[in-house]
Amino acid sequence: MADLRANQAEMLIDDAVLGAGRSRARTVGGAVALRVRRVVASTWLLAVLLLGWQLYATWRPSVFFPPLDEVMTRFREDWLSGPATRLFLSEQFFDAAVPSLGRLARGWGLAVVVGIACGVLMGRSRFIARAYSPTMRFWMAVPNAALLPIAVQIFGVRDSMNVFLIFVGAVGLIIVNTADGVAGVDEAWIRSAHSMQVPTSKLYLQVIIPAAMPAIMTGLRVSIGIGLILMIISELYATTSGLGYQVTLYQQQFRYIGMWSTFVLIAVIGLLLNGALGIVERRVLRWQRRSGLGAF
Amino acid sequence: MAKATAMSAIGVASMVVAWVLLRVFDLVPEASLPWPTEVAAAFPRLFRDDGFRQGMLDTLGAWLLAVAITSVVGVAVGLLVSTTPGLTRPSAVAVNAFRSIPATALIPLAILVFGLGTSMKVAVAVYAVFWPVLINTVYGVVSTEPMRLDAARSLQWPWWRRQVFVILPSALPSIVTGLRLAVGTSLVVVISAELLGARSGVGTVLVAYQQALAPEVVYAGTIVVGLFGLALYTLMVQAEARFITWVPRNG
Numbered sequence: 001m002a003d004l005r006a007n008q009a010e011m012l013i014d015d016a017v018l019g020a021g022r023s024r025a026r027t028v029g030g031a032v033a034l035r036v037r038r039v040v041a042s043t044w045l046l047a048v049l050l051l052g053w054q055l056y057a058t059w060r061p062s063v064f065f066p067p068l069d070e071v072m073t074r075f076r077e078d079w080l081s082g083p084a085t086r087l088f089l090s091e092q093f094f095d096a097a098v099p100s101l102g103r104l105a106r107g108w109g110l111a112v113v114v115g116i117a118c119g120v121l122m123g124r125s126r127f128i129a130r131a132y133s134p135t136m137r138f139w140m141a142v143p144n145a146a147l148l149p150i151a152v153q154i155f156g157v158r159d160s161m162n163v164f165l166i167f168v169g170a171v172g173l174i175i176v177n178t179a180d181g182v183a184g185v186d187e188a189w190i191r192s193a194h195s196m197q198v199p200t201s202k203l204y205l206q207v208i209i210p211a212a213m214p215a216i217m218t219g220l221r222v223s224i225g226i227g228l229i230l231m232i233i234s235e236l237y238a239t240t241s242g243l244g245y246q247v248t249l250y251q252q253q254f255r256y257i258g259m260w261s262t263f264v265l266i267a268v269i270g271l272l273l274n275g276a277l278g279i280v281e282r283r284v285l286r287w288q289r290r291s292g293l294g295a296f
Numbered sequence: 297m298a299k300a301t302a303m304s305a306i307g308v309a310s311m312v313v314a315w316v317l318l319r320v321f322d323l324v325p326e327a328s329l330p331w332p333t334e335v336a337a338a339f340p341r342l343f344r345d346d347g348f349r350q351g352m353l354d355t356l357g358a359w360l361l362a363v364a365i366t367s368v369v370g371v372a373v374g375l376l377v378s379t380t381p382g383l384t385r386p387s388a389v390a391v392n393a394f395r396s397i398p399a400t401a402l403i404p405l406a407i408l409v410f411g412l413g414t415s416m417k418v419a420v421a422v423y424a425v426f427w428p429v430l431i432n433t434v435y436g437v438v439s440t441e442p443m444r445l446d447a448a449r450s451l452q453w454p455w456w457r458r459q460v461f462v463i464l465p466s467a468l469p470s471i472v473t474g475l476r477l478a479v480g481t482s483l484v485v486v487i488s489a490e491l492l493g494a495r496s497g498v499g500t501v502l503v504a505y506q507q508a509l510a511p512e513v514v515y516a517g518t519i520v521v522g523l524f525g526l527a528l529y530t531l532m533v534q535a536e537a538r539f540i541t542w543v544p545r546n547g
Binding site for chain 1: 300303304306307308310311324327328329382383385386387388389390392393396397398399400401402403404405408409480483484485487488491492498499502503505506511514515517518519521522523525526528529
């Protein structure tokens with residue numbers, strides 16, 4: 001079975017290599033082949049690793065570590081068995097993933113608004129920056145998860161607890177990155193805006209924030225990852241719904257394949273969020289010249 | 297210097313004032329936010345508690361082990377992957393797929409596989425920081441100035457000499473950035489694992505105090521943990537400034 005797949009993969013690569021030669025003729029077929037070659041050249045390692053997982057799990061069966069095909073079958077049953085009118089998403093998806101995503105959206109959304117506002121303040125006022133940057137540094141250094149007992153203490157086991165934790169984890173990163181970006185805006189740009197008598201609101205919205213945007217986007221990208229981590233951990237710790245709760249439920253029922261199918265769903269959500277943010281970033285920063293790293 | 301200290305004292309003082317105002321006007325229930333004085337009074341109690349000291353040591357031990365493992369294995373794999381042509385891009389794709397699972401989601405699985413001991417905490421923490429360290433190493437190597445590599449080649453430097461004297465120095469700032477992230481993240485993950493049920497560690501102690509309805513001790517403990525995190529971070533930044541002197545830095 002594995003040999004057959006490996007053979008097929010080799011044939012694909014051979015085809016792709018031949019195709020790359022042909023693509024110089026600028027035919028449609030050549031372009032498709034070139035694209036296939038690119039995709040294969042960048043994803044073969046992932047495919048090999050997943051195949052390795054499948055082979056290892058069938059060779060050494062273990063309840064904790066099921067083969068990939070069983071996990072994927074389960075994934076389809078668990079999450080994608082709904083009717084077409086609901087985008088094939090199952091009842092369970094709406095019960096578990098939607099509350100989680102709602103908490104993430106509320107916590108992170110609030111963090112974006114508050115974080116950018118506070119970050120601009122810190123970046124523009126040297127007084128505020130000097131007075132609060134030690135506090136901020138301390139805040140960033142507190143391992144966010146250690147705030148869970150406090151969050152439960154303040155809010156009890158309710159949605160606001162998860163939202164609070166996600167907010168707290170994300171807001172610091174956004175403030176610090178925004179402040180860095182705003183403080184680093186070229187003085188000459190601000191001075192020329194002043195000399196053109198640009199009104200203050202326009203100065204902020206059309207000069208300072210766009211100039212600080214690369215740093216702000218970095219903060220957003222890192223903070224959504226942290227937000228996802230905190231969403232899951234807070235749901236594992238104490239809730240009655242959500243993806244983290246689903247994982248705990250499966251664990252307590254000894255249904256380990258279900259746990260894995262939830263992991264896959266979480267990974268898919270993580271990938272989609274990152275991808276969406278990447279698209280936003282490319283759109284927002286399209287005025288910026290791409291460096292060698294950006295293309296990577 | 298004295299001025300900077302005074303400024304940060306103003307900042308901290310204003311936060312404490314805000315805290316007191318929250319209490320004075322009773323905006324949050326006292327059970328969830330105790331008076332600052334109560335929290336201050338809880339510090340001696342915390343330091344006398346052998347469980348807390350032992351937990352702190354356990355946590356730091358697990359954290360140190362995780363950071364050590366990742367910085368050796370992650371950097372080695374990163375160097376290997378990024379200096380082998382044709383392996384860089386596929387590994388970036390694979391890494392992005394694996395790191396999109398938040399490590400904290402894997403804690404229940406790790407508990408099943410590794411039990412409740414230190415190995416579980418270390419395993420989860422390594423999973424959490426391995427990918428960022430790897431990716432930063434790859435970024436660092438890939439962004440080596442091609443001109444320098446050409447210069448080394450035209451001097452007919454052998455392969456190992458190019459690796460050690462050209463690629464490693466120019467990749468090191470990026471590698472250290474990855475490690476600095478790893479220092480913070482692995483502490484978060486170790487403490488998360490303890491909150492969800494490890495046998496020992498500072499997270500376990502905090503949960504016990506919360507369940508014993510002693511919020512002032514929980515606050516004090518969190519502040520101590522935060523100060524430790526800050527100390528570790530500062531140490532890392534100092535080491536970076538001390539040893540990596542060949543890149544210009546802003547601020």
